[in-house]
Amino acid sequence: MATITAPLDRPLEGKRPHINEYLRWSVDHKIIGVQYMVTALFFFIVGGALAMMIRAELLTPALDVAASGQQFNTIFSMHGTIMIFGWIIPMMAGFGNYFVPLQLGAKDMAFPWLNAFAFWLIPPAGMLLILSWFIGPIEAGWTAYPPLSTLFSGDGQTLAALSLHLLGISSILGAINFIVTIKNMRPPGMGYFQMPLFTWTILATALIIVLATPFLAGALTLLILDRIGGTKFFDAANGGDVLLWQNVFWFYSHPAVYIMVLPGMGILSEVLAVHSRKSIFGYKLVALSSLGIALIGFTVWAHHMFTSLTPELRIPFMITSMIIAVPTGIKVFSWLATIWMGKIRFTAAMLFGLGFLSMFVIGGISGVMLATLPFDIHVHDTYFVVSHLHFVLFGGAVFAIYAGIYHWFPKVTGRMLDERLGRLHFFITYVSFFLTFFPMNFAGMLGMPRRVAVYDPKFQTLNVIISIAGFVLGVSTFILFYNMFDSLRHGKKASANPWRALTLEWATSSPPPSTNFIEDPVPMSDPYGYGTTEAEAYLYGQEQQFGPLKPAHFEAALLAAASDDSDPLPEGAGD
Amino acid sequence: MAEDEMTQAENEISDAENVNEEAAAPVDETAHEIAHAHIPSDTTDVLGITLPFPIYTAVFVILAVLTVIEVVVGTGSSGAVIAIILAAIAFGKAYLVVSYYMHLRTDNRLFTYTLVFPLIVGILGILWLILVAPEAGGVE
Amino acid sequence: MAQLVETHGHTHDHESPQAKAENLKFAMWLYLASEVIIFSILIAAFAIFRVRQPEMVDEAREALSISFVSVNTFVLLASSWAMVMGLLAIQKGNNESMVRWIGLTGVLGLTFVLLQLVEYQELRHEGIALYSETAGRFGQRFYPLTAFHGAHVIVGVIWAFIVMFKGIKRQYSPTNYIGIEIFGLYWHFVDVVWIILFTMIYLI
Numbered sequence: 001m002a003t004i005t006a007p008l009d010r011p012l013e014g015k016r017p018h019i020n021e022y023l024r025w026s027v028d029h030k031i032i033g034v035q036y037m038v039t040a041l042f043f044f045i046v047g048g049a050l051a052m053m054i055r056a057e058l059l060t061p062a063l064d065v066a067a068s069g070q071q072f073n074t075i076f077s078m079h080g081t082i083m084i085f086g087w088i089i090p091m092m093a094g095f096g097n098y099f100v101p102l103q104l105g106a107k108d109m110a111f112p113w114l115n116a117f118a119f120w121l122i123p124p125a126g127m128l129l130i131l132s133w134f135i136g137p138i139e140a141g142w143t144a145y146p147p148l149s150t151l152f153s154g155d156g157q158t159l160a161a162l163s164l165h166l167l168g169i170s171s172i173l174g175a176i177n178f179i180v181t182i183k184n185m186r187p188p189g190m191g192y193f194q195m196p197l198f199t200w201t202i203l204a205t206a207l208i209i210v211l212a213t214p215f216l217a218g219a220l221t222l223l224i225l226d227r228i229g230g231t232k233f234f235d236a237a238n239g240g241d242v243l244l245w246q247n248v249f250w251f252y253s254h255p256a257v258y259i260m261v262l263p264g265m266g267i268l269s270e271v272l273a274v275h276s277r278k279s280i281f282g283y284k285l286v287a288l289s290s291l292g293i294a295l296i297g298f299t300v301w302a303h304h305m306f307t308s309l310t311p312e313l314r315i316p317f318m319i320t321s322m323i324i325a326v327p328t329g330i331k332v333f334s335w336l337a338t339i340w341m342g343k344i345r346f347t348a349a350m351l352f353g354l355g356f357l358s359m360f361v362i363g364g365i366s367g368v369m370l371a372t373l374p375f376d377i378h379v380h381d382t383y384f385v386v387s388h389l390h391f392v393l394f395g396g397a398v399f400a401i402y403a404g405i406y407h408w409f410p411k412v413t414g415r416m417l418d419e420r421l422g423r424l425h426f427f428i429t430y431v432s433f434f435l436t437f438f439p440m441n442f443a444g445m446l447g448m449p450r451r452v453a454v455y456d457p458k459f460q461t462l463n464v465i466i467s468i469a470g471f472v473l474g475v476s477t478f479i480l481f482y483n484m485f486d487s488l489r490h491g492k493k494a495s496a497n498p499w500r501a502l503t504l505e506w507a508t509s510s511p512p513p514s515t516n517f518i519e520d521p522v523p524m525s526d527p528y529g530y531g532t533t534e535a536e537a538y539l540y541g542q543e544q545q546f547g548p549l550k551p552a553h554f555e556a557a558l559l560a561a562a563s564d565d566s567d568p569l570p571e572g573a574g575d
Numbered sequence: 576m577a578e579d580e581m582t583q584a585e586n587e588i589s590d591a592e593n594v595n596e597e598a599a600a601p602v603d604e605t606a607h608e609i610a611h612a613h614i615p616s617d618t619t620d621v622l623g624i625t626l627p628f629p630i631y632t633a634v635f636v637i638l639a640v641l642t643v644i645e646v647v648v649g650t651g652s653s654g655a656v657i658a659i660i661l662a663a664i665a666f667g668k669a670y671l672v673v674s675y676y677m678h679l680r681t682d683n684r685l686f687t688y689t690l691v692f693p694l695i696v697g698i699l700g701i702l703w704l705i706l707v708a709p710e711a712g713g714v715e
Numbered sequence: 716m717a718q719l720v721e722t723h724g725h726t727h728d729h730e731s732p733q734a735k736a737e738n739l740k741f742a743m744w745l746y747l748a749s750e751v752i753i754f755s756i757l758i759a760a761f762a763i764f765r766v767r768q769p770e771m772v773d774e775a776r777e778a779l780s781i782s783f784v785s786v787n788t789f790v791l792l793a794s795s796w797a798m799v800m801g802l803l804a805i806q807k808g809n810n811e812s813m814v815r816w817i818g819l820t821g822v823l824g825l826t827f828v829l830l831q832l833v834e835y836q837e838l839r840h841e842g843i844a845l846y847s848e849t850a851g852r853f854g855q856r857f858y859p860l861t862a863f864h865g866a867h868v869i870v871g872v873i874w875a876f877i878v879m880f881k882g883i884k885r886q887y888s889p890t891n892y893i894g895i896e897i898f899g900l901y902w903h904f905v906d907v908v909w910i911i912l913f914t915m916i917y918l919i
């Protein structure tokens with residue numbers, strides 16, 4: 001059955017909302033999505049500045065940049081907390097907010113008011129978090145293990161805990177909204193297995209959030225009581241149990257890894273399919289593997305406690321931790337098979353997609369290494385772990401966010417990002433990222449502990465390499481920021497569907513009108529059916545109806561008549 | 576008097592229809608649910624006897640009686656068997672409230688899963704935490 | 716793939732009151748799902764204590780008045796019953812009756828909170844504080860759990876009076892009572908939590 005979408009009855013000229021719209025309460029999911037993303041990018045800069053301070057401190061084995069070891073503790077604690085709770089999770093929520101309703105062809109989320117409310121919990125939470133720096137810094141790492149967090153950290157720890165409470169409520173409310181939206185707002189013709197994969201991963205993520213985040217809330221409640229109520233839940237000297245915190249914290253925080261990475265995997269599926277003009281290989285398995293990851297993700301938490309857990313309980317967690325590599329592996333092989341023999345366009349989005357793929361595999365492999373009990377005992381609490389988590393969260397989640405930004409910026413703003421700058425950004429980021437985090441593996445295996453400001457001088461060479469690469473990595477971020485600011489004003493105009501994609505967010509103008517679609521869009525029976533006659537007819541129809549798709553560089557052979565515009569991709573991009 | 580004489584048997588049937596949480600058809604089911612909005616009658620049939628109050632009242636009476644039984648059983652005696660009996664009664668009461676007052680008996684089956692899955696996760700979590708908790712809590 | 720498109724070719728409306736009602740109910744259940752998890756952590760904090768240091772709980776129980784709490788439990792159960800009778804009333808179109816039942820729900824909930832405060836007062840006199848070296852560690856496992864539940868009851872009481880007020884202003888009808896139903900889900904959930912807590916803290 002042919003399902004040619006006729007989404008619009010007027011020229012594809014979108015109008016960007018006025019800047020003031022973003023500064024006040026709004027129930028439009030597109031406004032809220034941008035609010036999330038801009039807030040998250042702000043935290044990215046803050047967290048990044050802290051990372052630069054960490055690397056500056058570690059240039060030499062002695063304490064020099066930080067005023068004291070305590071201050072260094074605070075710097076890396078804030079870095080971790082802000083990057084996880086202020087940057088990655090809200091950023092993914094931003095993508096979800098903006099694109100899930102669009103991909104479903106819906107006008108808005110199921111509960112617009114709740115959506116706005118969930119967002120507006122973030123600014124006060126962020127303020128509390130930053131305020132904690134000034135009233136008694138947190139020193140316990142983002143994991144906030146007691147007794148560090150109860151007996152040693154300053155009052156800021158209490159503020160940080162309150163802040164995380166707010167962020168937790170925000171993400172639970174957001175997740176409920178996503179689940180209801182995805183269940184009930186799909187258009188006719190879109191079953192669960194016709195949904196775009198990004199929406200699938202947001203669904204899996206939302207399920208994790210609803211079930212896992214309350215664990216953190218419970219643990220934080222006990223922590224706050226210990227700090228200000230005088231209870232001794234975590235005070236071993238008074239009958240408390242520090243492992244109670246570790247268990248409950250990781251009940252939440254291992255699944256939270258998937259909260260951060262799963263949406264990135266969804267973005268990757270979109271980007272790889274669109275930019276290599278291929279259908280997703282094994283769509284159903286990829287979709288279901290998200291649920292698999294969500295489910296198994298709840299059974300592995302104690303691999304973070306290999307050194308503190310009763311010895312005989314460790315082996316089961318070693319096994320489950322390895323099993324979770326299976327659904328992840330399904331995704332990786334699906335991505336490889338998807339780009340295999342594809343008509344690959346090396347756009348910035350695609351490059352970051354491939355960057356994710358390569359770096360995430362490294363992170364995945366070091367993850368399996370860490371899941372191996374004997375090896376974990378050896379590298380436990382060393383830079384090996386730091387390397388692993390950054391390969392997963394930066395090489396994975398952040399690269400995916402970059403890919404998503406390059407992919408969807410035209411939809412959100414109506415302007416193309418500069419591809420040349422985008423590629424420059426990619427190459428510098430990719431190389432400096434690798435040089436920053438890969439040598440950490442060596443440092444770790446040689447025994448350099450994490451979370452120290454003063455280290456054995458024999459590690460200095462490695463640390464200098466890491467720090468210099470780290471600074472380059474930090475600076476490379478500004479290429480993206482410059483690109484975004486500049487392209488907002490001077491970027492090439494983007495038409496409705498610059499990448500010639502088939503999912504519904506591209507079936508409306510860029511940026512979309514406030515009602516998203518002028519008339520109800522009809523989804524393709526296969527959202528990734530590139531190369532099928534259905535897809536060709538759809539893209540041709542879009543072209544016929546609304547004039548040439550700008551910029552015209554995809555499938556030039558098919559749409560030869562339409563290619564009048566200059567190609568924004570310098571070389572190797574046109575056919 | 577009785578707007579909706581939906582008997583037990585009919586409930587079973589509408590339940591069976593709702594089991595079908597088909598991936599592709601969530602919305603149709605929504606409409607279906609609403610069409611069968613479940614309003615109990617003003618009387619309750621138990622073993623062929625018609626009692627002059629709605630099922631909700633009958634459930635309340637049962638809950639109250641169970642609570643009295645619990646208190647009688649629970650005060651004074653203790654031990655593993657007693658604990659299991661008490662837990663069973665408590666879960667029975669919870670089941671009554673959830674299935675009758677919160678309408679899970681007749682409502683969308685998905686809601687049942689939405690409750691049961693976290694319940695399993697939560698109970699397993701509690702059991703784990705009890706299992707790994709230190710004996711007699713550290714230094715006295 | 717194609718046949719899926721065909722079987723669901725008919726149109727539907729996300730904006731219809733039915734669809735919205737169903738969305739709200741599902742959202743409420745998801746919210747309750749997360750509540751189940753957070754309560755389970757606080758319950759675990761108590762259960763660990765009960766299993767590992769049973770003598771301390773036995774000791775503390777001598778200060779607790781079972782009959783008093785049983786009455787309070789009965790009050791909360793009754794408020795749940797009143798709630799559901801209110802729902803039944805509006806489903807049958809009897810607005811006045813609904814307002815009375817929901818009002819009763821709120822009053823009974825309020826009674827529960829007040830009686831719980833009385834109980835706290837009694838325990839304080841018995842020397843059971845949130846944390847005290849002398850009286851064992853019962854308080855730190857008992858107060859947070861019951862107070863967290865009590866906070867839910869307080870929210871529910873406020874919500875009940877809001878529903879009652881809306882009922883007085885005739886904002887519900889036999890075709891539009893989803894607001895009452897959602898509140899009911901919340902209220903019964905709080906009741907269910909108490910059913911478990913009562914048995915666990917006072918009896919087992």
Ligand SMILES: [Cu+2]
Pocket residue numbers: 253254257300301303304
């Ligand atoms: Cu983990």
